[in-house]
Amino acid sequence: MSTIDSYNPADPDDLVASVPAAGTAEVAAAIAGAREAQRGWWALGAAGRSLALGRAAAAIEAAAEELVALAVREVGKPVAEARGEVARTxxxxxxxAQAPFAPAGEVHEPAAGPxxxxxxxxxxxxxxxxxxxxxxxAIPTWKAxxxxxxxxxxxxxxxxxxxACALRLAELAGLPEGVLTVVPGGAEAGTALIDGADVVSFTGSTGVGRSVVAGASGRGIPVQAEMGGLNAALVLPDADIAQAAAHLANAIAGYAGQKCTATSRVIAVGDAYEPLAEALAKALGQTPAADPAAPATVCGPVIGGPALERLTGAIDTARAGGATVLAGGARADRAGWFLEPTLLENVPAGHPLLTEEFFGPLAVLLPAADLDAALALANDTRHSLSASVHSRSLDVALAAADRLxxxxxxxxxxSSGVDFHLPFGGAKGASYGAREQGRAALDFYTAARTVSVLPAGEC
Incomplete structure (x- = not known):
């Protein structure tokens, strides 16, 4: 049987986990077991499910430092950010855990009669x-x-x-057998899951997401897909440039830019361009790619060798086309898959950096004559999940928000930040289907039924 092997991106010789890869038969068996277990899980009622989810939260809190260390090792997440993710999880x-007690429907007046x-x-x-x-x-949790x-x-x-993170999360949750099952695997396992589940939720790349949507919708089952975005930040001339640069550096370099809400296009309006270019290049230069286990690290490694090659290749072709490197631009001088946080200007029109999500600590700086031009640039994308606006004028900021x-x-x-109790999703090709998180998620995972109750009549 083939295996799923997970390596430490900061130390590629460190094998974190090697587990059997599930195929079609294994996934089908997991779905069958889940279908059987679901009846007992539903029969627990609101109080039973609430208690079980609350116990899962407590177990995760008790194992917090173990989970932090695992996230740092397996996905290269900087330790400070890993602590934040575990707390959020x-x-x-x-x-x-309170949601089982939420209203599960509404009562209406009949159109006529009793x-x-x-x-x-x-x-x-x-x-x-x-x-x-x-x-x-966090993502397996906000879906599960x-x-x-x-x-x-x-x-x-x-x-x-x-x-390894997913398996440990499910183990700590401690739910009844079959209620939460992890099936490690590749494309075959994913296809089998789409073919057998009753509702599907996906987060990942655009190409895979579209195939997930096609497979699930072809079966007529509910599906949602979050597929990232080419996110823009607009900086107006009246903005606090130092503050904006600090925010942008965090959104570009934080966790090596490997967030679907990371900033990849910085649009400087009018006179903001020169001071922002200087301040942002300086801020990124002070955010080096470093050991994710070090407390001060903001930018750790990218996830793997292919990702690093794709990023450095994009930088090289942009430079060959006339782009200028304002910060970074090269691999870090250390073992592992590290890229220094990079800012480019004068990227040639039509270059993939202006049209595709690269998922790394890399952004392009673009000029705009005025707010209208900046909004046109920001909206010139097939997928936009998140955007940020930097201005001291509330009127300008709100007007921009209405048009983005x-x-x-x-x-x-x-731009990188999510409130888990509010709806989460993007525009255009960034998302498909219902929103995630908050109360919106409860609606997605349930079907509405309309029930009419009429008098039985007199005896």
Whole structure:
């Protein structure tokens, strides 16, 4: 049997996990087991499911430092950010531990005559989840916890680069057998999961996401897909340039830019260009690629060798086309898959850096004559998840927010940031289907049923 092998991106010789790869038969067996377990899970009722999810939160909190160390080692997440992710993971489980008690429908007046007209939301059965490596604990949690809260069982196929984190997360959750099952595997396992689940949620690349949507919608089952974005930051001339540069450096270099909400295009409006270019290049130069286990590290390694080669190749072709490197531009002088945080200007029109998500500590700086031109640049993308606007004028910032094609807009803050109790999703090709997180997730993992109750008549 083939294996899924996960390596430490900061030390490629360090094998973190090697586990058997699930194929079609193994995934089908996991789905069958989940379908059987779901009946007992639903029968626990709201109180039972709430108690179980609360216990999962407590177990994750108790194992926090173990999980932090595992995330640092397996996906190269800087330790400070790993601590934040573990804390958020526990908080998400705790948040959804209250969801079983949320209203599950509404009561309406009948159109005519006596009786009762109501809607009820009920779980689909088995939720198939396909998750990426960049948030190896939080993303599986923000998909699984709401699905479980409303009574589904879950089969999770994590990224091969984050399999150890997913397996440990499921083990710590401590749910009844079959209620939360992890199936490590590649494309075959993913296809089998889409073919057998009752509802599917995916986060990952655009190409894979489109195939997931096609497969699930072809079966007529609910599907949501989050596929990242080419996110823009707009900096107005009246902005606090030093603050904006600090926010942008964090959004470009934080976790080596490996967030779907990271900034990859910086648009400087009018007179903001020169001071911003100087301040941002300086801020990125003070954010070196370093050991993710070091407390001060912001930018760790990229996830693997192919990712690093794709990034450095894009930089090389941009420079060959006339681009100028304002910061970084080269591999870090250390073992592992490290790229120094990079800022480019004068990137030639049509270059892939202006049209594709590269998922690394790399951004391009673009000029815009005025706000209208900046918004046109920002919206000139096939997929936009998050955007940021930096200005001292609330009127200008809100006007920009109204005109930006993005699912999340942050004003005077980094584009990279998510509030787990609010809807999460992008615009255009960044997302498909219903929003994730918050109460929106509870609706996605349930189907609405309309029930009419009429009098039985007189005896």
């Amino acid at each position: 526990a908080a998400i489980w705790r948040y959804y 009786g009762l007209l109501l809607t009820r939301r009920r779980p689909y059965g088995v939720a198939g989840l396909i998750t990426p490596w960049n948030f190896p604990l 916890a709401p699905a479980l809260a409303v009574g589904n069982a879950v089969v999770l196929k994590p990224s091969s680069e984050a399999v 094609d993005a699912g999340m807009i942050r004003i005077n803050a980094p």
